[in-house]
Amino acid sequence: MSAIDEIGTVAETPVPGGQQQRLWTSLTASTSGTVGLTLSVLMLAIIVLGPFLAPYSPTQIGLGMPNDAPSWSHVFGTDELGRDILSRFLSGGGSVLLVPLLAVTLATLVGGGLGVLGGYASVQSRLRWLDQLISSVFDLTLALPPLLLALVLIAGFGTSHMTMIFAVALIFAPRTGRILRGATQAVVTSDYITAAQARGEGLPYILVRELLPNIATTVIAEFTLRMTWAVIFVAALSFLGLGAQPPSSDWGLMVAQARSFITVSPLAVLAPATGIAVLSVSLNLVADALSQHLDPASRRKGATV
């Protein structure tokens, strides 16, 4: 009897349009989300396609007069060695995006993975020691000043993209780990986890299939936000001479090298600096829109209950 009566109420609710579609609509729902998304795509296009569009080689010196003003042959002008600034700008964004991307991915996998494990272990009486161990490692790493840590690693292993990636990952891993540990603790006491344990599910199944989907939203938001910081941090390392080395056209390095000539050839500083800023801000806007979407309070509105 009740089955018949309840069919109506069930069937009326719309079939969920899949996680992706809802994510997309809520990202573009707000102005800041749309702006962030547009700018992110634009920056991505510049960074990925730029090297192929560059009119000259980014490292070729003496293409024009040193510190020449913008002209038809050199749209952004030339720098102190007569290199084409537009070409350098178009081909210099790669490491500013790629190094943070790889570093944050590594940090999320290792740090986040440990954090989730720790969060799960923290409520199991028999595994509590594991959480204490992981948390101590996090605390220890967090105690080291980020820039100093990067400096030591780079001094020890030399300047390479690899070193940078590892340094940034090492700095971010405990921070990401802590956030995800907290997110895990919030859901791990749910009865569906207990139900999975009662079925005798293994640890990997419980963590990956039962738990992860419920903190996926936090993971995504955390990843995007961490990216914006990593972009700035990597650019700062390059600026300090700890990252890319001359004659690379890396944006951070470009700003560092051309800053003495800022009055003569301002675009040599402004173009890469703007690139870094826009990339970071747009990622930040996307992160904001994401966390808004992922916030259960704001999501309820769309839910059919």
Place this chain on the structure above:
Amino acid sequence: MGAWTTMDEQRTEATDLPNPLGQDADALRISGLTLAYRTPDNRLNEVVRGVDLTLRRGEILGLVGESGCGKSTTALAAIGFRSADIRVLGGEALLGADDLLSMPREALRAIWGKRVAFVAQQAGLALNASLPIGRLLADPIQKHLGLTGEVLRRYQIELLRRVEIRDPEQALAKFVFQFSGGQQQRLAIAIALSCRPEILVLDEPTTGLDATTQAHISALLVTLVREGGVSVIYVSHDLALLHDIADRIAVMYAGEIVEIGDADDIVTAPRHPYTRALMMAAPSIRTPGMVAGIPGRPPLSTVRGGCGFAPRCRYVLDACTRQDVALLARGGHPVRCLRATELPPGAPGLAPLESVPVGDVVLKVSDLVCQYSKWMTPTVRGVSLEVRHGETIGIIGESGSGKSTFLRGIAGLLPPTSGRVEFRGKPLAGSVADRHRAERRDLQLIFQNPDSSLNPRQTVGAILKRPIRLFRGRLDHAQEHALLERLLDDVQLPRAVLHRYPAELSGGQKQRIAIARAFAADPAVLLCDEITSALDVSVQASILEILVRLSHERGVATIFVSHDLAVVRMLAATTLVMRNGALVEAGPTAELFRSPHHDYTRTLLAAVHDLPRGALPQP
């Protein structure tokens, strides 16, 4: 008759006019109250329509109905309070000559707390956690009574003494979280009564508390309001409780009053099919019987052009869906039903319980001791039980008695410190991780709260498939699908729910999925942990119907943990009483409830509110 009236009679009845001689007989007169919620897309959804209620001076008026029937909204709006998304579409609520509905917020502030007070369901959330009790209690007294200094302090202490808070002097400096749930509710009551209000609105003040605490608090409330001459609107979903404490009861459905009258009349001679259905959904201790759920769900808004209850009504006629039904006396107390006079007289009865054939012992637990940490006293201290094939064992006790932990110990989720769990004569490993797959299959848990026990990121299909794949051996796609459909049929859900996420289902539907998941494993023993405590009485009844039918069909043994004695009386052949982790008393349920040996069992039984029952209804 009384101050309740139908709309037609209202103008003529003398009791409705303010009494020119002496005090007004009515504390609050609500008429034509119509309210709507503003939906997120800015439409108005009418949820309360044309409610006429008169609260007489010094009486307790009960408002009863399922969740979503508009009872809390009505009670709150009646004292002028409404949340930001509610609109008053019409009506008035007269406190003396003042209309609380049209009064500006500023003017209401002078009335709230002084002439009209409110106690919310969860005092722990309603009271500011960062202020000491003294401050919380001082605010209204200073504002409305103007007491200060030593006088204020003495007044506060006296108030706390009246609500039976121990050490009132010390309590003033404590914070809300330092009190138990029952004590918090006492504090909330003290604050509400502090300025000697004329009207007190109670919104499910004891729901969520233990039965014994609930009994203490409702007894205290009745004493206090009777002494103080306060008029009370008591909102509750518990008809039996209201019958015991209220003078009159108004039954609400779909935002309208469907029946109103003296508490005894409502319960001994219910005249609306909805009231009768509510009574048949409530299990009973004195006259145990099988409950009957109310099919379907209450509508989310008021219903126009027909009776709102018609889709769920067993007495429905064509005429019921064609016109609005008026609230008319029709030779008894007012009722909103065309067939009021044709309904069987007296209280409805419950169907007799079926006796179940009982087989061999399936599960034997001996001297189980469970503790959460080596340094803490054990939560379960040596409890034993035996449950047979097809048998249901009830475990009752207050919260904190260790009954849920006992279940976790049996399930191997909290490996016992000592004691044995034997399944069909073979000892089971302490931890679930060390048990064989077949052993894990045989013991299935159902949890209290389906919101928490179903993974919100998995579809119902995925949730049900997992135990099938783990425990039912190799099935091909068609077999698996057939099994899924049979499981859904068993719990009376449409197949469409397979592709739904839990958030898209109602609480009752979710709990059915949880039951289906347990049966998907084809278990021998079901461990049920308060599985109906979070549900409305009508939903509880349908869940219990399903559980009883399935466990009888499958011959499953059930251990049913609950603080609701009436539910256990209905389900269990044998009952265990637990207190502080130990067994207090055990025995055949009927005998145990009839002549309990232990004082604690007597206390538990005394706290139960029960409804009078009559003969079985003839459909």
